[in-house]
Amino acid sequence: QVxxxxxxxxxxxxxxxxxxxxxxxxxxxxxxxxxxFRQAPxxxxxxxxxxxxxxxxxxxxxxxxxxFTISRDNAKNTVxxxxxxxxxxxxxxxxxxxAFRRLGYLTHDYDYxxxxxxxxxSS
Numbered sequence: 001q002v003x004x005x006x007x008x009x010x011x012x013x014x015x016x017x018x019x020x021x022x023x024x025x026x027x028x029x030x031x032x033x034x035x036x037f038r039q040a041p042x043x044x045x046x047x048x049x050x051x052x053x054x055x056x057x058x059x060x061x062x063x064x065x066x067x068f069t070i071s072r073d074n075a076k077n078t079v080x081x082x083x084x085x086x087x088x089x090x091x092x093x094x095x096x097x098x099a100f101r102r103l104g105y106l107t108h109d110y111d112y113x114x115x116x117x118x119x120x121x122s123s
């Protein structure tokens with residue numbers, strides 16, 4: 001069992017930055033991969049970024065590549081998503097999730113999910 005709590009969302013103007021955090025508890029954090037997804041109103045939840053347990057490999061959706069950075073601090077049981085140059089189309093609820101079995105790109109590759117944090121980017 002793992003509990004995930006996201007924070008750091010909010011309202012920001014286009015071109016601004018936010019840093020999301022996801023605090024994990026319940027299972028040794030440094031043993032599994034983590035991902036960030038987002039879901040805009042009326043749309044499916046989509047992959048944003050992922051990171052291996054050791055942080056030696058990261059991957060991003062094309063839509064955020066070069067603007068977003070995923071990182072983790074295993075000593076703090078926390079994964080981060082630094083979001084720069086935000087655009088109105090980045091508006092969504094952002095979720096972090098654990099990947100115990102396979103660090104994939106699809107929602108069914110992930111096991112536990114946080115409750116989400118709202119990010120709103122105004123134009």
